[in-house]
Amino acid sequence: MSDGLDFTLEELDCDGALQESLEGIGFSRSALLGTAVVGGGALLAAFGAAPAEAAIPANDTDILNYALTLEYLQAAFYTETERSGATRQTKMRRVPGQIGAVERAHVAAFRGVLGRKAVKRPFFNFRGVTEDADAFLRTAVAFEDLAVAAYKGQAPRLRSPQVLAAAISIHSVEARHAAWMRFLSGVLPAANAFDEGKSLGETVGIVNSTRFIVSNPNQTGRGSPRFTG
Amino acid sequence: MIAIEQSVQTGGTRAAFLRRAAAAGGTLVAGGFVAGAFPGFVSAAASPAQDVRILNLTLTLEYLEEAFYAQALRAGKLTPALRRFAETAGAHERAHVQFLEKALGRKAIKRPTFDFRDTITNPKKFSKTAVLLEDTGVEAYNGQAANLTKPTLAAAAKIVSVEARHAGWIRAIRGDNPAPRATDRSLTADAILERVKRTGFITS
Numbered sequence: 001m002s003d004g005l006d007f008t009l010e011e012l013d014c015d016g017a018l019q020e021s022l023e024g025i026g027f028s029r030s031a032l033l034g035t036a037v038v039g040g041g042a043l044l045a046a047f048g049a050a051p052a053e054a055a056i057p058a059n060d061t062d063i064l065n066y067a068l069t070l071e072y073l074q075a076a077f078y079t080e081t082e083r084s085g086a087t088r089q090t091k092m093r094r095v096p097g098q099i100g101a102v103e104r105a106h107v108a109a110f111r112g113v114l115g116r117k118a119v120k121r122p123f124f125n126f127r128g129v130t131e132d133a134d135a136f137l138r139t140a141v142a143f144e145d146l147a148v149a150a151y152k153g154q155a156p157r158l159r160s161p162q163v164l165a166a167a168i169s170i171h172s173v174e175a176r177h178a179a180w181m182r183f184l185s186g187v188l189p190a191a192n193a194f195d196e197g198k199s200l201g202e203t204v205g206i207v208n209s210t211r212f213i214v215s216n217p218n219q220t221g222r223g224s225p226r227f228t229g
Numbered sequence: 230m231i232a233i234e235q236s237v238q239t240g241g242t243r244a245a246f247l248r249r250a251a252a253a254g255g256t257l258v259a260g261g262f263v264a265g266a267f268p269g270f271v272s273a274a275a276s277p278a279q280d281v282r283i284l285n286l287t288l289t290l291e292y293l294e295e296a297f298y299a300q301a302l303r304a305g306k307l308t309p310a311l312r313r314f315a316e317t318a319g320a321h322e323r324a325h326v327q328f329l330e331k332a333l334g335r336k337a338i339k340r341p342t343f344d345f346r347d348t349i350t351n352p353k354k355f356s357k358t359a360v361l362l363e364d365t366g367v368e369a370y371n372g373q374a375a376n377l378t379k380p381t382l383a384a385a386a387k388i389v390s391v392e393a394r395h396a397g398w399i400r401a402i403r404g405d406n407p408a409p410r411a412t413d414r415s416l417t418a419d420a421i422l423e424r425v426k427r428t429g430f431i432t433s
Contacts, residue, residue, distance in 0.1 A: 098406065105411040148390050156383040161375035168374040168386070169412040172367050175390035176408035179397030189401070190317060190394035193324035194387040 056113070057159045064163065065119040066200065067170075068110040070150055072121050073212065074143055075103040080130040090133045092184060099140075099177055106170055123217040141185055144178035146198070146206055153197030280381045283373045285338040286418055287385070288329040290369055292340050293430060294362050295322040301349040308352050310402050314359070318395045325388055332384070341431045356403050358428075363396035365416075365424055372415040 056064070078100030087093050111118045129135040151171035158164040179189035198206075207213065298319030301307060307315060330337045348358040370389035374382055397407035416424075425431065 099408070102408065102411045109411075152386045152390060155374070155386050156379045164382075165371075165375045165415060166412065168389070169371050169415055171386070172371060172389055172393035172413040173408050173411065175393035176397035176400075176413075179394035180401055180407040183398055183401040183407075188317065189398035190321060190391055193321040193391060194328075195390040195394075196387065197383075 055160075056163060060158050060160050060163045061114065061117055063154050063158060063167075064110055064114055065117070066154070067151065067167070068107065068114065068119055069122065070147055070203075070207070071103055071106040071110060073124070073207065074147065075100060075107045076121075076124045077126060077130060077139065077143065077212075078103055080124075080126060081136050084131045086131050086136055087133050092133065092137065095140075095180075095184070096136075099180075102173065102177075109166075122213045123215065124212055125214045126212055137181060137185055140181040141178070141187070144174055144181050146203065147174040148178050148195060149198035150203040152195060153199050153203070155197075275376055275378045277378065279376060280378055281333060281336050283377060283418075284329055284333055284381070284385075285336070286373070286421065287366075287369055287388075288326065288333065288338055289341070289425070290362070290366050290421070291322050291325045291329060293343065293425065294366065295319060295326050296343045297345055297349065297358065297362060297430075298322060300343070300345055301355055304349045306350045306352060307355060311352055311356060314395075314399055314402060315355075318359075318363075318398075321391055321395070325391075328384075328388075342433045343430050344432045345430055356399055359399045360396065360403070360405070361424075361428070363392055363399060365421060366392035367396055368414045368416040369418075369421045371413055372417055372421070374415075 078096045081087060082096035082100055087096055126139075129139045148171065151167060151174060155164060155168055155171065158167060175195070182189040182191075298315040302312065302315050302319065345358075348354045367389060370385055370392065374385065374389075377385060393413065400407040
């Protein structure tokens with residue numbers, strides 16, 4: 001079922017910053033073209049039996065870093081919206097705070113698990129969508145649906161059972177967020193009986209198209225980037 | 230490994246893969262539903278036989294959800310928002326049942342019979358029960374993810390996020406926080422079966 005929201009991100013332009021940042025942490029070109037790797041995540045700290053940093057297979061480290069990048073993006077998006085107060089006078093006034101806290105927890109968990117291997121936080125410029133309640137909600141729907149698809153696309157590639165167990169339990173939280181944001185938008189929260197995954201290539205392409213990740217904190221866009229934390 | 234990954238990416242071969250898994254599988258009893266139908270549930274390594282046991286656990290939950298929504302809609306006491314939810318989620322659960330039955334073939338567990346009492350006629354009890362059933366679905370699939378073979382995991386992952394969307398949706402209708410935790414719980418098969426038993430919904 002098409003509700004016109006699935007392409008919110010894709011309609012925007014692209015500057016390739018996420019791709020650069022991924023190449024910077026060792027993704028090969030073939031991986032970026034979608035033939036290999038990436039996209040899960042893990043709140044391993046919640047699982048007690050988290051493997052030590054060194055015990056995580058290299059394959060899984062790459063996937064976790066990819067997931068961390070997506071979580072950085074989401075955390076920054078909600079945190080900046082909470083700070084801007086864009087939803088304060090709406091029925092969504094508590095949403096950025098509630099979801100932001102969860103996404104920040106995911107970031108903290110990934111960074112904890114990855115230790116020195118964690119990819120650095122990129123710089124963001126949300127180009128005004130964190131300052132307008134309607135734009136915020138449209139972007140939130142797109143981000144959450146994308147996160148569900150990205151985790152799903154990579155879950156079967158994870159080798160560590162602990163990492164997989166953690167990633168899959170974050171995947172379903174992203175799906176709850178997606179349903180929630182869709183509910184607030186007035187579109188069907190669960191549009192299909194089966195959710196399809198997205199490959200690394202598809203996901204990176206969509207994220208790039210938003211131009212939300214920038215290489216320089218002072219890069220000019222429509223308004224200055226506000227999230228620096 | 231390469232063959233597995235290819236099959237994961239080729240949606241058309243998913244059912245065939247699961248059928249093969251089922252054909253190679255163990256000897257799950259197809260009789261009436263009792264917890265004893267899942268003896269010595271999860272061993273360490275993923276295997277086609279273990280996939281059959283796990284998918285029969287989730288099929289049982291899908292049967293339960295499907296019947297719950299169908300009977301609630303027939304009873305005709307839901308509010309418009311709850312009716313829309315029950316119609317949509319009910320159609321999804323039916324699709325999940327069909328998918329799992331096809332995947333399991335002869336190994337599929339028999340559909341139980343249910344008695345939902347006043348949870349299908351009282352809208353408040355209906356929504357509370359829907360939260361319980363959808364959360365249980367999420368926790369069952371999540372709890373088994375690492376025990377499944379990779380091709381079966383790829384298929385199950387397409388279902389679990391839909392259960393999570395239902396869970397978020399019904400909580401939003403109720404005015405509850407749709408996602409109160411940073412990670413969803415993963416429950417063992419025993420814990421899932423115990424919870425299902427406690428509802429008293431399954432009569433045979």
